[in-house]
Amino acid sequence: MDTMTGNVMLIGWHGYECKKLEQRLRDQGLAFEYVSLENMAGMEKAAVALVRESGVDAPRLPRLEAFLESSGHLPTLLVGEGLMPEQVILATRLGALDVLTDPLCPEQLMKAIDEARAGCIDGDETDVLREDCPAILGTSAQILSVYKQLGVAASNDLNVLLTGETGVGKEVSAYCIHRHSSRARQPYVAINCTAIPEGLLEAELFGYTRGAYTNAVTDSVGRIESAHGGTLLLDEIGDMSLAFQAKLLRFLEDRQFHRLGDSEPRAADVRVIAATNRNLEQDVEAGRFRQDLYYRLSQLPIHIPPLRERPADVRPLLRAFVSDVNLNLGLRITDISEPAQAAAVAYHWPGNVRELKNAVYQAAVRTRVGSINGFSFPDGANRGDTHAETALTALIQRAIAGGRVKELLDEVEGLTLQSLLEAFAGNRSRVAEELGMSRNTLRARLRLHGLQMEQ
Ligand SMILES: Nc1ncnc2c1ncn2[C@@H]1O[C@H](COP(=O)(O)OP(=O)(O)OP(=O)(O)O)[C@@H](O)[C@H]1O
Structure with a gap:
């Protein structure tokens, strides 16, 4: 245990x-x-x-x-x-x-x-959150579009390139493709290309024969062979050397390879998924990544947007991870207070879902029983540049530069209302309460700014 x-x-x-x-x-x-x-x-x-x-x-x-x-x-x-x-x-x-x-x-x-x-x-505390936590979560329009693309990927055998910032869920998405594909009962093998020193990567991936190098005392099967019939995830693909890229390309062209020290070609039937948090197109332009390999890997490119661009996913993720932590750690967290949830929606989550999951686990372990009342974001993070704040700064600067300072207050009000609606999940009563204005006044202000979001 x-x-x-x-x-x-x-x-x-x-x-x-x-x-x-x-x-x-x-x-x-x-x-x-x-x-x-x-x-x-x-x-x-x-x-x-x-x-x-x-x-x-x-x-x-x-x-x-x-x-x-x-x-x-x-x-x-x-x-x-x-x-x-x-x-x-x-x-x-x-x-x-x-x-x-x-x-x-x-x-x-x-x-x-x-x-x-x-x-x-x-236990008898029926209000304790303990739902089963599925592997991949989110309900925003952006993540729904990702799910659809994962479904397409699962229905064919094309090479998939998953891109997105660290912690957005590339690895869980790769596994999701495998589990929904016709290869689901076959092996799923993941290799993190940066975690293995370049010198050993070739042996790790392709395997080696006895005597191929000093420590090779027996024949060894590589990850490609282990994945035969199934799926191979090449994680952090953007960090491999150009020399290694050439070797990988050769394998992708005909699914044939040689174990290190062996002249006999071998074949493996593997579906390849690659993942990276780098911008590979830029790397291709800069000559750091082979263009032919990029095209080969990205037969089906899927981009997973950062969490700050899909704030609608924050609340469902919080809820799911609370259930998760109750199940895994035997805690009795009942819920997360509304202000804590609103702060989480407004936060910019540079570490994406991984950071959110950690935040829930840490807060839950601190709280143990009852309601989580807050998360501890890194120092200054609550003042950090959320998407709304970045837009606000740009707005002020544009107004000053363009001599439109008189209209500024109006525009700021619109942006503020929009951010508040986002933070409180469209709950207009709550926004009105926070602003100390009546619902009617708020409705009028929203109409003025073209913000008609319903509760
Ligand atoms: N949509 C999601 N639903 C549930 N859990 C998620 C989701 N996205 C990410 N996670 C969780 O967040 C953590 C990070 O996910 P994952 O390792 O897949 O991210 P990644 O994009 O591959 O990160 P990196 O680039 O750093 O390897 C994992 O614990 C994963 O379970």
């Missing part, structure tokens, strides 16, 4: 009991961590807590009480030796999900841990 699915937190365990318990948890593949009441570092990774008490403090349970008070709603099991009935009743009343007594029966312990973790997911 990794930290994404949550650790078992151990509180109050000492001596011989620890060894036995550790072995049982390890046998079940469960990660665990000791925390003390004084130092609860690591709690954010927790899925379930096992608190140990002895019966000596009857009828109280000082450790459990102190732990439950400071740990919020983490599912907690009490394990005790010689517990009195009152203590068992008290433990249940305090909120422990189960009480186990020594000697611990391993099956009973694992069942209780599983139930605590499942309770964490299917």
Whole structure:
């Protein structure tokens, strides 16, 4: 079990009991961590807590009480030796999900841990967000157009070139094409061309024979051969050297290749998808990327727009990642406050969906239970150049340069209203409330600026 699915937190365990318990948890593949009441570092990774008490403090349970008070709603099991009935009743009343007594029966312990973790997911807080999170999300017109292109790509075998800034979802899109294609049951192999040193890339991609170079002690199958029958994603394609580009081009021309050190040509039936966050057309013009390879790779080019150009996707993504974090980390986040959502819509997300996902995970781990009330964007980011702010600066500069300063306030008002509608998902009542004006006044101002967005 990794930290994404949550650790078992151990509180109050000492001596011989620890060894036995550790072995049982390890046998079940469960990660665990000791925390003390004084130092609860690591709690954010927790899925379930096992608190140990002895019966000596009857009828109280000082450790459990102190732990439950400071740990919020983490599912907690009490394990005790010689517990009195009152203590068992008290433990249940305090909120422990189960009480186990020594000697611990391993099956009973694992069942209780599983139930605590499942309770964490299917608990009685019906308003906790826990929908299944599909691999690729978004509802904006821009991303719908991308989905359609992915569908086209899935229906044929052309080489696809996915472009877009870092974190927009090129890799998830490549996988999506594969999963929807006729090759879905065959291998999907991804290689990040920049993560492998140029010298090793050829061997990694094409494979090698024994003795091809100093460390080649056995024959090795390359990624191309591993992907036979399926799909090969060449990620970060824009960063490969011209020499390597020539080798790749040869393979793309007839799907034939040689393992390093082997004169025998081999063939592989692979569908190639390439991805890059570079502008390859510019690289072709600058002589950094071969034109023939560019044409070969981009038989079907698909561009994924940055998140700041599709603000309508922000809210669905936030919602989906909250469900995701609840499922993966066993948290109990119910929602994200409206101001936090509006701030997220207005933010320019330079790291795109990856950054948004991280922001939700970080905020959720901080919040653990209830509503997320804000995200911590990098310093100054909230003042950064959102698309609306960039437009605003350009507007002011154009007005000054063109001697149209008198009309400026009017134009600024229009832009401001447009940004507010965007930030509050078209909710005019909310915008009116924020501006301290009546809905009628707002409606009139919107009409004046040609902004007729309905709620
Ligand atoms: N539309 C989406 N729906 C759901 N998750 C998404 C979406 N787009 C991106 N993600 C998530 O954002 C993260 C980054 O996505 P991905 O790796 O596909 O981006 P990328 O464009 O390939 O980035 P890079 O260029 O840095 O490799 C992943 O965790 C992915 O699951």
